[in-house]
Amino acid sequence: MMNNTRRGRLLAAVAVGALALSAAACGSDEPPATGAATGAASAPAEKVEITLQTFGGGENFAYDEAVKTWNAANPNVQVKYVNLTDRFEDTYLPQVLQWLEAGSGAGDIIAMDEGAMGLMSARPQYFADLAQYGLDSRKADFPEYKWNTGVNKDGKLYALGTDIGGMAMCYRTDLFKQAGLPTGRDDVSKLWPDWNAYLETGKKFKAALPKVGFVDGANTVYNSVLAQEAGKNGGQVYFDQNQTLIVDKNPGVKAAFDYVATLSQAGLTAKLRSWTEEWNTAMQKGGFATMGCPSWMLGVISGTSGDANKGNWDVAAVPGGSGNWGGSWLMVPSQSKHPKEAAEVLNFLTGKEGHIAAFKEGGNFPSSIPAQQDPAVADAKNAYFNDAPSGPIFAASVAQLSPVFFGEKHAQVKAAVEEVLVGADQGSVKWADAWTRFVEEGVKAAG
Template identity: 85%
Template sequence: MMNNTRRGVLAAVAAGSLVFTAAACGGDEAPAAAPSAGGSAAPAEKIEITLNTFGGGENFAYDDAVAQWNAANPNVQVKYVNLTDRFEDTYLPQVLQWLEAGSGAGDIIAMDEGAMGLMAARPQYFADLGQYGLDSRKADFPAFKYDVGVNTEGKLFALGTDIGGMAMCYRTDLFEKAGLPTNRDEVSKLWPTWNDYLEVGKQFKGKVKDAGFVDGANTVYNSVLAQEAGKNGGLYYFDKSQALVVDKNPGVKAAFDYVQSLSSAGLTAKLRSWSEEWNTAMQKGGFATMGCPSWMLGVISGTSGEGNAKKWDVAAVPGGSGNWGGSWLMVPSQSKHPKEAADVLNFLTGKDGQVAAFKEGGNFPSSVPAQQDPTVAEAKNPYFNDAPSGPIFAASVAQLAPVFFGEKHAQVKAAVEEVLVGADQGSVKWDEAWTRFVEEGVKAAG
């Protein structure tokens, strides 16, 4: 779902034990998740469709949606299997092994944004959803969500589920201390642009010495880059011929420069997202604002705890739009029932499926009709002073321009953000940072 940068701290460790043997792993592990092979005893028409997802907690929150479908379709029963809470180090390698082996994957598999470029560059492994008429769903999605599901052969292979969007979370207690307004509409008006945001930060730091204005480099960089990418042909690190443009894309440089200006002005708390220190700072009020995709609300409330309820609030993000995270569903071509799988996929990514997931787990829908459903559109978040989270996130994704993820997007993103975090924290000097940023990007692209 949204784990592209949320690395479970405990998670990565276990992967180490795999290092020396993993190369030897065949494709036939985890037979429990193998689709439909044993279903021969069932009546000829009854089909089982396996849905593979990932993520902790509520993960894709499709329990209710699947139950709805199964009740209405006795002949096509969906088996919902959430494989693991770890996307990058467990789910993705496993799915790649299944794809390579030609068996083992579910009839529908979920994929995080970070790996969409990789999957789009492997058209041979996925069913063409256009063949089952799903390209008619184009109007349901914002263009940037729909276009990511089109592969390098120009065929539709994936449809969107949830979406991150982007807002700005802020601590009302710290804002009060700095003499800034605390009402979310007034706060949104403080920063129509990123430059205004920087100025508010300086004002804040003038009054409050012992807290950062922003947590660190990651969230701001991602928010600015999502907007800048839209202005630069929808490109991040690769152009549409998979050539690396990390040094040529003015959007990347602009986002880099902006982070530098924030960091040099001393406005960041120099924290790395998902680190222990970051968690603690969230609880203790170590920073006042943070870029907030919809799923981040759950992270903040979970990490900060009940003691900090009502201290956080949600305002609009500078520049008005942004996105971080989100997932897609796709049908591997190894599925024995691609047509039925496509039907189920259509339901789950449709209005009813996404509204059910929002109700169950708070996953913000990418489908526009689902966003307009009163359940979503009128949603409020009690932890954040009843902030109208539905409209805020819907607004942040309405204006997003389509973007393109290269095959190695995830690797380049991880490598260059590392340089930004290093420069913010002081292990890389700012005047060498851009050169290093580009170098690391080139290396990661291989």
């Protein structure tokens, strides 16, 4: 799940698309997935209730159908699905942390956004060891990145993946046409096998249309490059495995920073910050031509750009082939009175069946590989984006994704350093001072 309050709108939009295209795939004759424990829950002596707490607007985790299926098959283990809030960072996370600290209040299963996984990994005392309940057998179901993030600092498996963002490159066919660039998605993907080629394409675009941004702003490009570079540098981003801050030492961070600096100084960005009114308006009015697109961003674009722009947007592969932005995990707090049953429910929700149900209901792209390979996902097309085969595009972007280690203060450092990038792009920070400031802010945020 992306950690943003606009999820409601994007999910609503994604849901419409996903429901339409997966309607044909809706059938009850699907064989139960091997990992999923639909009928296999051991019957406890008395009825237990498992509370599942999530966040997000709109369809949020889209577990209505999955929970219904589970509850029908397991009369003795009834799941109560509670979406607490649409706001992750400022409401859900502080609340859950307080419950964990107090030792009561948290659900038997709680959902967690990528941004807080470093924090949770560093607090193993609050979570049940899922390997105790046999869930370590699920390793083959997930991309390495998704699996490793669910292993805490003690090496214990404590969380399994739900959705995943992946990464593609959305582009405006109308603007590409005006700039004399190819418009078909395969041809466009060939324009930028790597980030260097992407930069060159941007220069061509700017030469033809000097007033339009080639890319919206600094954030997405930075994160996409960083996700690829982190893989080349031992899966580290801002912290090493000892929680030492390496923002100034990690060549991957510097490489991603330098790339954004080049892009911005070449005048290729529209100098916009994501999730602002300006950004929304530019999306509607063609203020920029390309934007890094995790799977959930398709819904943001279609919801924001509206019907007037249907067919103007399309989806190509991301330079370098892989990337990710956003995604969530489920975990069982150790304060749960029924950890065994909770783990069984968690196993079901993160299994093939649970993933596919959530994709059908809310468009949440599954991180589970068996679910990605299911026709319901693999054949998914997005009508708004000229019927782009969104399923295979996103599956490809996460297949090669390298695992990344998130430090305890990853989210704070990330927010602080990206603020400098946005500032430099928009002009409140000079590029000449930007790297020094970038490191300084990172050090301050790490405390």
